[in-house]
Amino acid sequence: xxxxxxxxxxxxxxxxxxxxxxxxxxxxxxxxxxxxxxxxxxxxxxxxxxxxxxxxxxxxxxxxxxxxxxxxxxxxxxxxxxxxxxxxxxxxxxxxxxxxxxxxxxxxxxxxxxxxxxxxxxxxxxxxxxxxxxxxxxxxxxxxxxxxxxxxxxxxxxxxxxxxxxxxxxxxxxxxxxxxxxxxxxxxxxxxxxxxxxxxxxxxxxxxxxxxxxxxxxxxxxxxxxxxxxxxxxxxxxxxxxxxxxxxxxxxxxxxxxxxxxxxxxxxxxxxxxxxxxxxxxxxxxxxxxxxxxxxxxxxxxxxxxxxxxxxxxxxxxxxxxxxxxxxxxxxxxxxxxxxxxxxxxxxxxxxxxxxxxxxxxxxxxxxxxxxxxxxxxxxxxxxxxxxxxxxxxxxxxxxxxxxxxxxxxxxxxxxxxxxxxxxxxxxxxxxxxxxxxxxxxxxxxxxxxxxxxxxxxxxxxxxxxxxxxxxxxxxxxxxxxxxxxxxxxxxxxxxxxxxx
Ligand SMILES: Nc1ncnc2c1ncn2[C@@H]1O[C@H](COP(=O)(O)OP(=O)(O)OP(=O)(O)O)[C@@H](O)[C@H]1O
Ligand SMILES: [Mg+2]
Numbered sequence: 291x292x293x294x295x296x297x298x299x300x301x302x303x304x305x306x307x308x309x310x311x312x313x314x315x316x317x318x319x320x321x322x323x324x325x326x327x328x329x330x331x332x333x334x335x336x337x338x339x340x341x342x343x344x345x346x347x348x349x350x351x352x353x354x355x356x357x358x359x360x361x362x363x364x365x366x367x368x369x370x371x372x373x374x375x376x377x378x379x380x381x382x383x384x385x386x387x388x389x390x391x392x393x394x395x396x397x398x399x400x401x402x403x404x405x406x407x408x409x410x411x412x413x414x415x416x417x418x419x420x421x422x423x424x425x426x427x428x429x430x431x432x433x434x435x436x437x438x439x440x441x442x443x444x445x446x447x448x449x450x451x452x453x454x455x456x457x458x459x460x461x462x463x464x465x466x467x468x469x470x471x472x473x474x475x476x477x478x479x480x481x482x483x484x485x486x487x488x489x490x491x492x493x494x495x496x497x498x499x500x501x502x503x504x505x506x507x508x509x510x511x512x513x514x515x516x517x518x519x520x521x522x523x524x525x526x527x528x529x530x531x532x533x534x535x536x537x538x539x540x541x542x543x544x545x546x547x548x549x550x551x552x553x554x555x556x557x558x559x560x561x562x563x564x565x566x567x568x569x570x571x572x573x574x575x576x577x578x579x580x581x582x583x584x585x586x587x588x589x590x591x592x593x594x595x596x597x598x599x600x601x602x603x604x605x606x607x608x609x610x611x612x613x614x615x616x617x618x619x620x621x622x623x624x625x626x627x628x629x630x631x632x633x634x635x636x637x638x639x640x641x642x643x644x645x646x647x648x649x650x651x652x653x654x655x656x657x658x659x660x661x662x663x664x665x666x667x668x669x670x671x672x673x674x675x676x677x678x679x680x681x682x683x684x685x686x687x688x689x690x691x692x693x694x695x696x697x698x699x700x701x702x703x704x705x706x707x708x709x710x711x712x713x714x715x716x717x718x719x720x721x722x723x724x725x726x727x728x729x730x731x732x733x734x735x736x737x738x739x740x741x742x743x744x745x746x747x748x749x750x751x752x753x754x755x756x757x758x759x760x761x762x763x764x765x766x767x768x769x770x771x772x773x774x775x776x777x778x779x780x781x782x783x784x785x786x787x788x789x790x791x
Contacts (some may be wrong), residue, residue: 293355294320294371294456294488301340301350305690307682310336312512313350318505320456320488323479325499325520327492328509328532329722330694331680334492335377337509338459342374343367368396371456375446375463377492377693377720380633382446385435390417392434393448420448425474439466439631440583447475457488462693464493465719468583468748476502494694494722496525508532533724540727541755544734548758549573552742553625553711555594558603563589565766567603571711571742576733578757578774579746580782586766587746588630591715594744595627596620597635607710621650624710628701628717636700639689643681644670646688646699651707673702677728694721698729705732712736713744718752730756750782764788 298316302309311333318324326334340348346362353359354370361367367374376382383392391398394413417430426444428437437445443466450458460479464472479489479502493499499506500520508515508531515531530536551570558567563586571577579587592598594605596614605612607623614620617627629635637646647670648655655666670684677698681691688699697720704712714733718726733743733756745757753760754774762770762785770785 294486295355296341296457296488297351297353298337298341299351299353301337301348301352303336303340303345303348307686308690310512311340311348314509314512315514316507317517318457318488318490318507320486321483322505323483323489323491323503325491325493325503325506326509327499327506327528328515330698330720330725331692332509332532333512334509335461335692338374338461338490338492341367341457342372342459368453371454372459373450373453373455373457374459375443375450375461377461378633379439379442379446379466380631383434383437383442385433387434388431389421389428389434389437389445390414390430392445393417393420393430393452395449396453416452417448420452423451424448424478426471438584440468440471443467444471447478451478451482455482455487457490458482459490459492461492462494462720463491464495464498466583471583472498494720496528496723499528500525510534529723532722537723537727540723541752542727542730542734543756544738546574546734546737548575549740552608553594553744554604554606556604556606558590558593558605559601560589560593560598561601563766564593564600567768569761569768571744573740573742574737575759576737576743576745576757578753578760579744579763580750580753580760581746581748581763581786583748585763585786587748587763588715589766590763591627591629591713591744591746594620594711594713595625595629597627597629621707621709624708625713626650626704626707626709626711627713628704628715630715630719632697632700637688637696637703639696640687642685642687643674643679643691643699644684647673647702647706650703654706654708669706673705676705676732677702678725694725697721698725701729701732705736709741711742711744713746715746716748717745718747718749726752750779750786753782754779762786 296318301311301314303311314337328334339345343361343364343366352361390413394417398408414430428441491503503520506520507517549572552573553571555567555569558564567590581587589598593600596616596619612623648666655662679698680695688696701717717729737743757774760772760774761768762782
């Protein structure tokens, strides 16, 4: 295999009202794992989309092994061996096709040229081989629509490596993955690297970058900032380059007086995952729900929001027994959820930033059934500023925001709505380190006002940093209750792995 040296020089691209890249540079080569880092909206995905042929209207030069290449379509990039796993996992698969068909979709389409039939046997066999190589166990005949987010991500990775691959771009591949799935992915990355494949790795989880990357390029505001060898730098320096400032306090903890019980859950069951959940959340309290991917955290959050049917048990809010019919009902009763699959459940990507932010609370902007535009506008801008949502204006469609900025909109929506209990399901997934701290401040502000917060995540550090009390889930049950200030990370990990069963 040739060296496969890729150079992007002076790359610029503009979208209506947004200069996404302003003369960015990037260099990498085969046999190297190269991290691409930057705050939400810095231009990482856009730069990689250009390299993989998603846009045709960029300017600048792309040089591969000394030759200028003119990549203006996905096919041109693929023919050069450039494969990408997009950040938008939920929309990158064709929902009604099977896992095998999704993995080999390009082969199927190309194989159809001039022929009328597809060799299903070979498609299924090849798909099985790639999944076997990735060491994941997903039935190849399952429809993509039925997969979990983590499974979808693995199918996308399988699709990328099933094709001619000299350069593999992974745009936040680990965000939905469990620890063991991430480890498997890293093993595959190492193996591909050994074979001389170049890998570009985008992630907001700095420890991952220091685990598997050799080099790092940092971007800020559409431009190249610096390139370093990983072994010559550390997390603090990387954060300073990416934010243009240092980050003093990662986990701000507000001093809040904890009041009486607001939400009480008794023996909650559904017919899939939840096996009798008991918990309580007080006013002013941040309750962490810890547990691995698949432990039932998301199911619990959804059940408390009326988004999943329950078969038995009680949800009592401020002394009132609720039988939640649906999420609208939950909102009326004072419960808000920032869901994990935000693009699917939390936001309307074809609507504007302002519409998304205010839709959940239009009543508070109406007077005699007229919307008070000024009030809606002002409140939207408060949230855009508080969360640092990067958007040219309030009427930008959410689909045009970067991944992390879409997440911020989903969080912001509920900060506008006035609820008693705020449930966050993995709210910092895909959010840069600076914005994470902004979210923690907002959560701190909520509890200071006497609100209650349920914070579900697999990021144990975050739970330890901001919660008062922790419930650890394993296999649809709460296996341990811990007081945060007396808890060490190892204890959470021990119980998350079903340690005491
Ligand atoms: N199709 C588009 N139309 C309009 N603006 C866009 C489009 N694609 C990207 N942008 C804007 O370009 C900027 C860079 O976005 P990009 O998605 O590259 O950021 P990113 O570094 O990948 O961020 P994140 O970490 O949040 O994924 C953002 O301000 C984004 O809103
Ligand atoms: Mg991105």
